[in-house]
Amino acid sequence: xxxxxxxxxxxxxxxxxxxxxxxxxxxxxxxxxxxxEAAELLEHFxxxxxxxxxxxxxxxxxxxxxxxxxxxxxLLQLCxxxxxxxxxxxxxxxxxxxxxxxxxxxxxxxxx
Amino acid sequence: xxxxxxxxxxxxxxxxxxxxxxxxxxxxxxxxxxxxEAAELLEHFxxxxxxxxxxxxxxxxxxxxxxxxxxxxxLLQLCxxxxxxxxxxxxxxxxxxxxxxxxxxxxxxxxx
Amino acid sequence: xxxxxxxxxxxxxxxxxxxxxxxxxxxxxxxxxxxxEAAELLEHFxxxxxxxxxxxxxxxxxxxxxxxxxxxxxLLQLCxxxxxxxxxxxxxxxxxxxxxxxxxxxxxxxxx
Amino acid sequence: xxxxxxxxxxxxxxxxxxxxxxxxxxxxxxxxxxxxEAAELLEHFxxxxxxxxxxxxxxxxxxxxxxxxxxxxxLLQLCxxxxxxxxxxxxxxxxxxxxxxxxxxxxxxxxx
Numbered sequence: 001x002x003x004x005x006x007x008x009x010x011x012x013x014x015x016x017x018x019x020x021x022x023x024x025x026x027x028x029x030x031x032x033x034x035x036x037e038a039a040e041l042l043e044h045f046x047x048x049x050x051x052x053x054x055x056x057x058x059x060x061x062x063x064x065x066x067x068x069x070x071x072x073x074x075l076l077q078l079c080x081x082x083x084x085x086x087x088x089x090x091x092x093x094x095x096x097x098x099x100x101x102x103x104x105x106x107x108x109x110x111x112x
Numbered sequence: 113x114x115x116x117x118x119x120x121x122x123x124x125x126x127x128x129x130x131x132x133x134x135x136x137x138x139x140x141x142x143x144x145x146x147x148x149e150a151a152e153l154l155e156h157f158x159x160x161x162x163x164x165x166x167x168x169x170x171x172x173x174x175x176x177x178x179x180x181x182x183x184x185x186x187l188l189q190l191c192x193x194x195x196x197x198x199x200x201x202x203x204x205x206x207x208x209x210x211x212x213x214x215x216x217x218x219x220x221x222x223x224x
Numbered sequence: 225x226x227x228x229x230x231x232x233x234x235x236x237x238x239x240x241x242x243x244x245x246x247x248x249x250x251x252x253x254x255x256x257x258x259x260x261e262a263a264e265l266l267e268h269f270x271x272x273x274x275x276x277x278x279x280x281x282x283x284x285x286x287x288x289x290x291x292x293x294x295x296x297x298x299l300l301q302l303c304x305x306x307x308x309x310x311x312x313x314x315x316x317x318x319x320x321x322x323x324x325x326x327x328x329x330x331x332x333x334x335x336x
Numbered sequence: 337x338x339x340x341x342x343x344x345x346x347x348x349x350x351x352x353x354x355x356x357x358x359x360x361x362x363x364x365x366x367x368x369x370x371x372x373e374a375a376e377l378l379e380h381f382x383x384x385x386x387x388x389x390x391x392x393x394x395x396x397x398x399x400x401x402x403x404x405x406x407x408x409x410x411l412l413q414l415c416x417x418x419x420x421x422x423x424x425x426x427x428x429x430x431x432x433x434x435x436x437x438x439x440x441x442x443x444x445x446x447x448x
Contacts, residue, residue: 004114028165037150042256046253144382147259148379229338285418293426296422
C-alpha cells in the first residue's frame with residue numbers, strides 16, 4: 001500500500017480510538033456514511049450544467065475538495081476495518097474494466 | 113501527491129482518452145457516478161447486522177473491495193478534472209475534524 | 225392516479241413554474257436531487273443501532289419526516305416530467321416482487 | 337392519508353410479514369435501501385445530457401419507472417415503521433419551501 005495512504009489510515013485509526021468511536025464504526029455504518037458524503041459532494045453539482053461543472057469558482061471548489069476528502073476518509077476507514085488493500089483493489093478493477101470496455105467498441109459508442 | 117495516486121490518476125486519464133470518454137466525464141457526471149458506486153457498496157451491507165458487517169466471507173469481501181475500488185476510481189477522476197489534490201484535501205479535513213470533534217467532548221458522547 | 229398525488233404534483237408544477245425553475249428541472253437533475261435527499265434521510269440513521277432507529281424522539285422524527293417529504297416531492301416531479309404513473313408503477317413492481325421472492329423460499333432464508 | 341397510499345402500505349406490510357422480513361426492516365435498514373434504490377434510478381441518467389434525459393425511449397422509461405416504484409415502496413415502508421404520514425409531511429414541506437424560496441427572489445436567480 002502507498003505510504004501516504006497508510007499514514008492517513010493510521011491517523012484515522014488514532015482519531016477514532018481517541019474519541020471512543022469504534023462503537024459507531026461498524027463497516028455497515030461506514031458504508032452508509034460514505035454514501036452520505038458522496039451525496040453531499042453531488043449536491044454541489046445537481047443544478048449546474050455540465051459546462052458549469054467544469055468551471056467552479058474558488059470557494060465552491062474548496063467546498064467540493066472538502067467533500068471529496070470526506071469520501072476518501074470514510075473509504076479508507078471502511079477498507080481498514082475490512083482489511084482491504086484499496087490501491088491494490090483499484091489496480092485490479094482497472095484490469096477488469098479494460099476487458100469489459102474494449103477500446104474499439106467504446107470508440108464506436110457500442111459500450112457505455 | 114502520492115506517487116501511487118498519481119500513477120493511478122494518469123492511467124485513468126489514458127483509459128478515458130483511449131475510449132473517447134471525455135464527452136461523458138464532466139465533473140457533474142463523475143460526481144453522480146461516484147454517488148452511484150458508493151450506493152452499490154452500501155447495498156452489500158443494507159440487510160446485514162452491524163456484527164455481520166464485520167465478518168464478510170471471502171466472496172462478499174471481494175465484491176465489496178471491487179465496489180470500493182470503483183468509488184476511488186471515480187473520486188480520482190473527479191479530482192483530476194477539478195485539479196483538486198485529494199490527499200492534501202484529506203489532510204486538511206482531518207485538521208478541521210480535530211477542532212470540530214474535541215476528544216474530551218467526544219468521549220462524553222457530547223459530539224457526534 | 226390518486227387524487228392526493230395528482231394534487232401534490234400539480235402544486236409542485238405551479239411552484240416550479242412561478243420560480244422559473246424549469247431550466248433546472250431536467251429529469252437528470254431531479255434524479256440527482258432525489259438521490260441527495262435520500263442520503264440526507266439516511267444521514268439521520270447512520271450512527272444509530274437498528275434498535276435505536278425504531279425509537280426516534282419527536283424532534284428527530286420531525287426531521288426525518290421532512291426529509292421523507294423531500295424525497296417524495298422530487299420523486300413526484302421526476303415522474304411528472306417523464307409522464308410516469310408512480311402508483312401504477314408501484315403496483316406493477318409489487319407483482320414483480322411477489323414472483324421474485326416466493327414466500328416459501330423467503331421464509332427459509334433462501335432469498336434476500 | 338390517501339386511500340391509494342394506505343392500500344399500498346398495507347400490501348407492503350402483508351408482503352414483508354408473509355416473508356418474515358420484519359427482522360430486516362429496521363428503519364435504519366429501510367433508509368439505506370431507499371438510498372440505494374434512488375442511486376439505481378440516478379444510474380440511468382448519469383451519462384445522459386440534460387436534453388437526452390427528457391427523451392427516454394420506451395424500454396429505458398420502463399426501467400426508470402420500476403426504479404421510481406422501488407423508491408416509493410421503501411419510502412412507504414419507512415414511513416409506516418416510523419408512523420409518519422408521508423402526504424401530510426409533503427404538504428407541510430411545500431409550505432416551508434414557499435417561505436424559503438420567495439417567488440420574486442427565485443426569479444432573479446437570488447435563491448437556489
